[in-house]
Amino acid sequence: MAHATENTGISSRLLLFGATGDLAKRMLLPSLFALHEDGLIAADLRIVGTARSVMSDEEYRELAAQSLSEYLPEDRKGNGQLQSFLERLSYQPLDASQTDGFNALAQKLGDISGGLSIFLSTAPSLFEAMIAGLKSAGLTGENVRIGLEKPLGNDLGSSGVINDAVAQAFSEQQTFRIDHYLGKETVQNLMALRFANMMFEPLWNSNGIDHVEITVSETVGLEGRHGFYDDTGSLRDMVQNHMLQLLALTAMEAPANLDATSVRDEKVKVLRSLRPVQMEEMVRGQYGEGAVKGEAVNSYADDLGDQSDTETFVAIKAHIDNWRWQGVPFYLRTGKRLAERRSEIVIQFNAVPHNIFAERGGKLNANRLVIRLQPEEYVRLQVMAKEPGLDRDGVVLREVPLDLSLSQAFSKARKRIAYERLLLDLVDGDPTLFVRRDEVEAQWHWVDAIRKTWNENDMEPKSYGAGSWGPAAAIALTERDGVSWHE
Ligand code: BG6
Helix, strand or coil, X not given: CCCHHHCCCCCCEEEEECCCCHHHHHHHHHHHHHHHHCCCCCCCCEEEEEECCCCCHHHHHHHHHHHHHHHCCHHHCCCCXXXXXXXXXXXXXXXXXXXXXXXXXXXXXXXXXXXXXXXXXXXXXXXXXXXXXXHHCCCCCCCEEEEECCCCCCCHHHHHHXXXXXXXXXXXXXXXXXXXXXXXXXXXXXXXXXXXCXXXXXXXXXXXXXXXXXXXXXXXXXXCCHHHHHHHHHHHHHHHHHHHHHHHHHHCCCCCCCCHHHHHHHHHHHHXXXXXXXXXXXXXXXXXXXXXXXXEECCHHHHHCCCCCCCCEEEEEECECCCCCCCCXXXXXXXXXXXXXXXXXXXXXXXXXXXXXXXXXXXXXXXXEEEEEECCCEEEEEEEEECCCCCCCCCCEEEXXXXXXXXHHCCCCCCCCHHHHHHHHHHHCCCCCCECHHHHHHHHHHHHHHHHHHHHCCCCCEEEEECECCCHHHHXXXXXXCCCCCC
C-alpha cells in the first residue's frame, strides 16, 4: 500500500519493549503468532523481547506459550506451529533508565543490517532515557524504525517533548505512531465505502447530510488501571486519538491515492479545521453505581478507592470549519460503564426536499447510514419503502434496512485483530495506518482547548448510572437540536 519512497524495507529483527506486559501478552504475542502461522512474516524474522524482569530465553518462551494458550482464539490453537514460533523468540532483561544495559540488548539482537523494527510502549517518563540508550548502542540507524504506543504525552507540550526526543534519533519516516483503531478492518473499510463507491460521495457533505454521530461506548470500568486512567480521563484516553481518527476518516476529502502521505495529508486538514468547542457543546460524566448487563457494579469512586473529578464519559458537539461540512454537527460520545459495547458512525442524511406522499398520509424518515465497527461489523442503510397493499386508507411507508453484513459477506476471511495489521505494517515499513506528528499536534491542539475551557469554568463531571447511556445532559445536547442519539 505504501508509496515506494516511503517504504523503508522489510525488517529481519523485531524488538518488543514491555515484552512481559499486558499488551504483549494479550495482543502482541497472539498477533505475531497469527502472522507466523499464516506465513506473513519472513522466516528469518527474529523477535527479541525486553523488559525489566530477569528471565532467560527459555522462561520467556514459556511466558509466551502461556499467553498464547490464554489469549489465542480456539481455532488458532494446536495447529502445530507453536514450537517454530517460540523459536523465533528470545529475551533480554533491561533497566531502560540506564544506558549501559543497551549494549547487551544490541548484542542479543545481533546483526541488524537486515533492518530492525522496534515496538515501544513505555511510561512517558522513560522515553528520553530509552532513546538515548538505543542511540548509544547503535540501534537507531537508517534501517531502524520505531513503533510508538500511546500514551505519548498528555497534552500538546508533553507530546512535543516526547516527539522531539524521538526525533533526535528517528526521522518522521522512521516513526510509526500507533492508534490501534486504524488497524481495525472496519475502520479501513470506511475508506472503501466512501471512495470505492459512487453513490455516497456526491451526498457526503452539508447538502446531503444533516449530522454525524460517532459513538464508542464500553461496558468495562476502570479495569485496575488506577493511576493511568485517573490521570488521563476519557477525553485524552479516547477522544484525542481514536475518536478523532474516526472523525477524520469520515470527513476527509478523497486522497490522491492510498499512500501514507496522501491519506495523512487529508486527515490533518480535517483535524486542523476543527472549531474550538463552546462550554454548552460538551458534557463530562463519571459513572456512579448501577448495573451493566444485569450485574451490579461499583461507582468510579469505589473502583478507584477515592473521590476524583476525572471524567469517564464525554459527549461533544464538534464542528468542522471547511466548505464541505459547514453547518453539519459531528456529535461524539464515548464512555466507560455504558449500556453496551459499541463503536459506530451514524450518518444522518437530510430529508427529501418535498414529500409527495404527504397528502396520502405517507410519512418519511430521512435516510440513515449506520457503520457499525464493533462488536458486529456491518453497514446498514435505512431506506423508505412502501408497505405492500392496495393503499385504500392511504400510503404506508416504512423504513427498511439495506444491509451489508461484512462478517457474512466475507465469512471465509479470517477476522484479524488490529495489532496483526499494525505489526505487519511496522515490520514491512508501511506507515499509512500510523499517525503523523502533525496529526497528533492538531488533535492535542483541539483537546487542550477543551480542557482549558473545563478548567476555566470549573466544569465537574456529572454523575451517570453505570449501565446507562451517560448523563441526561448528553441526551439534551442533541435533543435541543432535534436530534436523538442512535440507540
Ligand atoms: C484504549 C483505551 O486505547 O482503547 C482503553 O486506553 C479502551 O481505555 C480501549 O478500553 C478500547 O479499545 P477497543 O479496541 O476495545 O475498542
